Amino acid sequence: MDKATIPDIARRAGLSTATVDRALNGRKGVSAANRHRVLKAAEELGYLPSDGMIMLPARPAHLVFLIPFGQNAFMRDLARSITSFASGLPLVASCNIVTMNGLGPDALERALDAISPQANGVGVVTTDRPRTRAAIARLCDSGIRVVTIASDVPDTPRSSYVGVDNRTAGRTAGQLMGMLARGREGQVAMMLGSRSFHGHHEREGGFRDLLRDRLPKLRVHSATETGEDNRRSNTATLELLRRVPDLLGIYCIGAGRAGIIEALETHPGPRPAVIVHDLTDSSRDWLRRELIDVVIDQNPRLVGEQAVTHLLGSIAASTPLLSLKPIEPRIILRENLPHRTP
Incomplete structure (x- = not known):
């Protein structure tokens, strides 16, 4: 079967070719609903990479992760996993962890102000509120790819959610x-x-x-x-x-x-x-x-590694959305405690 084209996707989604082109290339002027329609049609027609395959950017990318630490040990483990994994990847030019002091929109907006203009992709753990959704939409509209981690923020043009169902x-x-x-x-x-x-x-x-x-x-x-x-x-x-x-x-x-x-x-x-x-x-x-x-x-090591990988993939791909594959939760009891990893 020949590779699908933009007109094919437009017909499947019931939208114009101009809308499809803007959605696939992450440009402004496309509603979240239409963006999802385009990506769903593109996936159904085999236009996107198949499951388990993620494209990588042609040049090293600058990544930023916004994480609320507080009293949450999982967040600290997640940050360590991200830093450790990213440090071994030649395609990561820099990986900065920005600690958010708080959970809500104020903390997110302050953290966004600290992002370097060099940033290509941002991973974020944040709340699902109108202001946070608006902040993520503005970030995506500026051309920066966004991945939500551990807790999703639906109805935003983020590239992917990484975490358990x-x-x-x-x-x-x-x-x-x-x-x-x-x-x-x-x-x-x-x-x-x-x-x-x-x-x-x-x-x-x-x-x-x-x-x-x-x-x-x-x-x-x-x-x-x-x-x-x-x-x-x-x-x-x-x-x-x-x-x-x-x-x-x-x-x-x-x-x-x-x-x-x-x-x-x-x-x-x-x-x-x-x-x-x-x-x-x-x-x-x-x-x-x-x-x-x-x-x-929810395995912070795996979540951290997938967050970096999906962010790199979203930077490389022509579309800002990748398929969602939640991580399976593990049930840990006293008798099956896994060994600590270094």
């Missing part, structure tokens, strides 16, 4: 909580960093859906937004332990995990089941000491 991760946590409850009737609580993270919102939705559909004996007592602050998660956990006698489990969706563990360590009675995300030095220790039951890991 967070709704699936939340449903997985729900099934695991049901197994840990062993058929008992009672309540479970959730600790979220912030619903403004699309990933946290998706995990909460998946968890609630699973409990509603398959575990009617388990009821969600509360879902507390902690702002990823250990003090707030500690206070919330102590309150749960005092006021909810039938508390069977706690699902920690984001950071703030240390505050939960500190509260449980002072609790004299049997502890509830605890499920957290992300395998770090701390969560390894908690598993070994049986202070938590399960870690649902």
